[in-house]
Amino acid sequence: MKTLRRQMLCYLLLCFAVTTYAEETISINTDNTSLIYKVDKDKKLRQVYFGSFLDAKEAEATQVTKAEAYPTFGTSYVNEAALRAVHGDGNTSTELYFEGVEQNKLSDDITQTIITLKDGYFPFTVKLCFKSYAQNDVIEQWSEISHTEKKPVTLYNYASSHLFFNEPSYHLTQFCGEWAMEMNMVETQLSRGVKNLESKLGVRSNQHSHPCFYLSLDGKAQEKAGRVVGGTLAWPGSYRLSFEVDHRENLHIISGINPYASQYILNPKEVFRTPALLYSYSSKGTGDISRRFHRWAKKYGIYRGDKTRTTLLNNWEATYFNFNEEVLSGIIKDAADMGFELFLLDDGWFANKYPRDNDKAGLGDWDCNKKKLPHGLGYLVNESKKKGIKFGIWLEPEMVNPKSELYEKHPDWVIGQPNRPLDLSRNQLILDLSNPKVQDFVFGVIDKTLSENPGIAYIKWDCNRFVTNSGSYFLSPEKQSHLWIGYVRGLFSVLDRVRAKYKDVSMMCCSGGGGRIDYGTLPYFDEFWISDNTDALDRIFIQWGTTQFFPSMALASHVSVVPNHITGRIVPLKFRFDVAMSAKLGMDLQPKDMTPEDKEFSKNAIKDYYSIRSIVQFGDLYRLLSPYENKRTAMMYVTEDQNDAVLFTYLLKKSINGNTQPLILEGLDPDKNYRVTELNKETKGYSWFTPLDGKVFSGDYLMKYGLRFTMYNEYDSKVIRITAE
Numbered sequence: 001m002k003t004l005r006r007q008m009l010c011y012l013l014l015c016f017a018v019t020t021y022a023e024e025t026i027s028i029n030t031d032n033t034s035l036i037y038k039v040d041k042d043k044k045l046r047q048v049y050f051g052s053f054l055d056a057k058e059a060e061a062t063q064v065t066k067a068e069a070y071p072t073f074g075t076s077y078v079n080e081a082a083l084r085a086v087h088g089d090g091n092t093s094t095e096l097y098f099e100g101v102e103q104n105k106l107s108d109d110i111t112q113t114i115i116t117l118k119d120g121y122f123p124f125t126v127k128l129c130f131k132s133y134a135q136n137d138v139i140e141q142w143s144e145i146s147h148t149e150k151k152p153v154t155l156y157n158y159a160s161s162h163l164f165f166n167e168p169s170y171h172l173t174q175f176c177g178e179w180a181m182e183m184n185m186v187e188t189q190l191s192r193g194v195k196n197l198e199s200k201l202g203v204r205s206n207q208h209s210h211p212c213f214y215l216s217l218d219g220k221a222q223e224k225a226g227r228v229v230g231g232t233l234a235w236p237g238s239y240r241l242s243f244e245v246d247h248r249e250n251l252h253i254i255s256g257i258n259p260y261a262s263q264y265i266l267n268p269k270e271v272f273r274t275p276a277l278l279y280s281y282s283s284k285g286t287g288d289i290s291r292r293f294h295r296w297a298k299k300y301g302i303y304r305g306d307k308t309r310t311t312l313l314n315n316w317e318a319t320y321f322n323f324n325e326e327v328l329s330g331i332i333k334d335a336a337d338m339g340f341e342l343f344l345l346d347d348g349w350f351a352n353k354y355p356r357d358n359d360k361a362g363l364g365d366w367d368c369n370k371k372k373l374p375h376g377l378g379y380l381v382n383e384s385k386k387k388g389i390k391f392g393i394w395l396e397p398e399m400v401n402p403k404s405e406l407y408e409k410h411p412d413w414v415i416g417q418p419n420r421p422l423d424l425s426r427n428q429l430i431l432d433l434s435n436p437k438v439q440d441f442v443f444g445v446i447d448k449t450l451s452e453n454p455g456i457a458y459i460k461w462d463c464n465r466f467v468t469n470s471g472s473y474f475l476s477p478e479k480q481s482h483l484w485i486g487y488v489r490g491l492f493s494v495l496d497r498v499r500a501k502y503k504d505v506s507m508m509c510c511s512g513g514g515g516r517i518d519y520g521t522l523p524y525f526d527e528f529w530i531s532d533n534t535d536a537l538d539r540i541f542i543q544w545g546t547t548q549f550f551p552s553m554a555l556a557s558h559v560s561v562v563p564n565h566i567t568g569r570i571v572p573l574k575f576r577f578d579v580a581m582s583a584k585l586g587m588d589l590q591p592k593d594m595t596p597e598d599k600e601f602s603k604n605a606i607k608d609y610y611s612i613r614s615i616v617q618f619g620d621l622y623r624l625l626s627p628y629e630n631k632r633t634a635m636m637y638v639t640e641d642q643n644d645a646v647l648f649t650y651l652l653k654k655s656i657n658g659n660t661q662p663l664i665l666e667g668l669d670p671d672k673n674y675r676v677t678e679l680n681k682e683t684k685g686y687s688w689f690t691p692l693d694g695k696v697f698s699g700d701y702l703m704k705y706g707l708r709f710t711m712y713n714e715y716d717s718k719v720i721r722i723t724a725e
Contacts, residue, residue: 019579026101026334027059028113028130030137034282035130037115038064040065044118045069045128047164051227052283067164067250070117070128070143072096073157078439080194080244081285082143082159082254085266087122088151095120108137123148128161136296140234143256143277144635148268155264160233160256165217170251172243173221173286179207180533182514183545185628187221189215190245200239200260202467202484203398203430204515211239211518214286214547215253221289223623224666230282230289231255231366234520235275237488238262261470262484275520286548291620294551298618302522302554303499303507309527309553309584309617311606312342312392312458317561317588321348324372329383329518334591338599338605342458343384344392349373354403360427363399364406366445381455392458392506397445398491400462404447413438415483417471425465426512433494434486435474443494450502457504460629461513461525462567488520495524508556514542517550527554527584534560534588535567536579537715540627540650542590543583546634552637553617557583559602561593571715573598574682575650577605578717581680582616582635582648585609601682612646612721615639619646622666627652630660632711636722638667642699643720645674647707654714665722668699672724676707679719690719696725 024039036049047069068076073084074093086092096117103113111128124147131140141161147153160185170190174197177184188195196211211233218226229592231253233239238258245251255277266272278296282288298305313335318379319327328345335343348369351362355369368376377393384391400407401416402422405428407414412683414429416422422429433439450456450625472483496505509521510529517528530546533539539557546555557580562570580586585606591599624647627633634649645668651659668674678689687693688710707720 010497013163023064024098024101025060025062026113026115027054027056028132028139029053029111030132030134030139032137033139035132036057036062037069038062040064045096045098045115047162050163050165050229051281052464056338061248065164066163066168069115070096070159070162071252073128079246079252080242080254080316081157082162083126084155086154086156086158087123087124088149088153091122094122094124096126098124098161106131124153133183133296133300136299137279137282137292138278138296140276140278143274145266145272145274146270146567147266149691150268153266155266155272158256158264158272158274159254161254161277163229163253163279165215165251167217167251167254168249170243170245171216171220173216173582174209175212175548176209179513180531182206182531182533182542183210183536184541185513185545185548190243190246190251192247192249194242194244196240196242198238198258198260200238200258201495202238202470203236203487204463204466204511205239206511206517207466207515207579210514211235211241211255213241214289214548215243215251222285223626224285226285227281227283228286228289229279230286230293230549231277231279232274233277233537234294234518235488236491236516236518236521238484257485261481263481264485265479265482278519284357287623290548290623293549294547294621297519297522297551300523302517302551303524303526305551305553307526308613310390310458311339311584311609312344312586313338313340314344314346314558314586315589315590316346317565318590318593319348323348325375325379328380330592331590332383332387332389336389338591338603339610340389340587342390342392343396344458344460345377345380346394346460347396347462349377349393349406353405354401359401361401361403361430363396363401364431365487366395366397366449367645377449377453379458381453385455390457391455392457392460393449394460394462395445395449396462396464397442398431398433400431402430412473413441413679415467415470415472417469418473420469423469425468426691430465430467432474432483432487433490434472434483435490438474439490439494443497446498447501448507458508460508460510463516465512466515468528493519495521499524517546522550522554525554527556529556533566534558535564535569536571536576537569537652538567539579540633540652543579543634544623544627547583547621552583552621555583556586558586558588560588560589573601574605574680575715575717576604577680578648578719579650581605581609581612581719584617585613585698606681608719612679612719615646619644619706620667624663624666625649630661631655632661634663636665636667642667642669642672643724646679647718647720647722649711649718649720651711651714651716655712658710658712660708660710664704665702668703668722669724670698670700670703672699673697674699674702674722674724677721677723679721681702687718688712689720
């Protein structure tokens with residue numbers, strides 16, 4: 001009887017302890033933002049707030065909501081699950097309870113928070129991990145999943161994050177397009193149900209859409225005002241961003257690797273780490289979000305974000321695959337004479353048994369073609385050095401043509417299915433980077449090219465197709481679905497090795513354009529190629545979308561030939577330069593094909609770019625007139641000390657009576673005086689900016705009244721330097 005009473009007493013005490021569990025508040029803060037969680041009486045972790053900064057007392061006063069921090073499959077079927085797992089005994093449900101939290105200050109800027117959740121029955125753990133970047137108001141979030149069950153657990157959904165909102169309405173801006181039409185901005189109002197932004201391409205995953213979004217909480221998104229959340233997933237593989245408005249008008253955002261055909265068998269003690277979602281909240285519109293991401297990226301998100309990017313001349317549009325040493329030596333001389341700092345040799349320089357004379361052969365055989373380059377790459381490196389410029393090389397080490405010595409030796413190294421015909425894209429296949437031997441080969445391509453040719457200063461790393469016929473000859477039958485994750489892990493492993501050995505070599509991330517632009521990849525690369533479409537008019541829109549999340553300092557933008565090789569459009573040389581100068585200037589147009597007048601203009605344009613390069617690459621970006629809403633568009637960069645700025649404005653469509661839209665500047669010091677000077681002037685013709693050229697105005701005046709001058713003709717463009725006196 002006493003034993004029974006003791007058991008009853010213990011049971012009652014346990015029930016009392018559970019029902020009276022003290023609420024614990026967890027605040028994840030930046031200088032201007034707070035993300036707050038609470039542990040409820042049942043030891044469930046709930047998100048209770050995400051918005052402008054709340055101090056500790058205000059955070060404590062927030063009320064517990066029903067929004068689970070990391071919703072799991074098995075107890076609720078109303079909303080999408082962040083986690084769905086089948087345990088070793090076949091149980092399909094997971095119930096997570098708060099176990100503990102650790103917060104550590106990693107630096108003056110970064111605080112790391114790890115919240116541990118554990119299943120109520122299984123030895124199964126999920127850690128919600130955060131880094132909050134105080135000065136840039138960016139939060140980085142990912143999850144780490146592990147267990148010590150006797151048998152493997154199969155993960156079917158394994159999100160990086162879940163964010164919850166309770167607002168009257170939600171407007172979502174997505175970034176979508178196609179090859180040569182990247183990063184178009186499309187805004188829609190979310191209604192009840194689920195909208196997914198996703199890719200199932202595995203490699204070159206961003207070809208049709210990018211894992212970026214804006215969420216406006218005050219109607220349509222605005223550049224300069226309104227509550228808005230911006231997010232982007234740091235992952236170059238298949239992804240999914242899920243936006244679900246539930247039956248109570250709450251919004252759930254679940255982000256991470258796309259679980260489609262990607263179930264993962266998790267062994268005991270193995271830790272499955274998801275990619276990070278990077279996000280920021282602002283009450284000052286999308287422009288503020290952009291500047292936060294740009295500042296964060298220059299410090300943490302791209303390789304050597306504090307270093308000036310070089311200008312280069314590429315041979316691709318001039319020669320394609322048809323060149324020799326004499327032709328390339330001439331282009332190197334032209335590059336140096338024009339004032340460029342680097343010559344980039346593009347595709348076509350390699351393979352002997354199956355020469356790389358077109359895109360149908362040779363890919364994978366990375367020996368210098370003896371017919372085209374009898375003295376090897378070293379000769380071109382030295383030619384560049386003699387002319388006082390650097391040398392760069394194109395590589396596509398993840399790919400192979402079936403017509404190659406590599407494929408003849410290792411047909412089992414490619415992604416493909418047995419008993420199925422080869423499924424080619426651009427006449428090539430993808431090497432299976434889930435295979436460690438393939439990883440060694442891909443690293444070896446880079447290592448051999450650089451070690452045998454000391455002095456190569458730059459690599460254009462290309463990746464020109466996505467996954468089809470997805471199968472791995474390396475992975476076991478039950479782990480074929482691991483390919484989508486294993487490939488990316490293999491890529492990162494190779495890039496880690498490259499950067500460990502070649503810290504000073506600059507690299508451009510190219511994927512047939514913008515197929516691999518994300519903050520999982522960019523920490524290894526100095527810059528990126530956002531589109532094969534170099535048409536200056538199209539580039540205004542492509543670069544407008546890209547710079548919402550990625551900084552201009554790393555955005556390679558080249559002056560090309562006309563008619564443009566993709567669109568056939570003819571635009572003035574000045575317009576082409578003015579657009580390219582708003583990012584990281586380069587050129588595919590060849591000096592040998594220019595008139596003397598155009599060559600002289602180009603030399604002066606390059607000099608003008610050097611005078612503003614530091615402003616463009618390190619200044620804060622302010623968007624003044626959107627090309628989506630106006631016939632005229634404008635943007636400007638301002639240095640941190642507000643002493644220097646540069647304004648770019650373009651007329652997209654002819655105005656019969658002239659376009660007189662005022663340019664109301666931003667980011668200046670209202671108490672300083674600024675001289676405005678036109679750069680990159682045409683040698684002939686009248687500039688409508690001339691009456692203002694050289695005048696001095698206060699920052700207050702420029703940000704209230706602005707600069708007002710007429711633009712008449714299609715493809716008119718102006719670059720205005722603004723300097724504090």
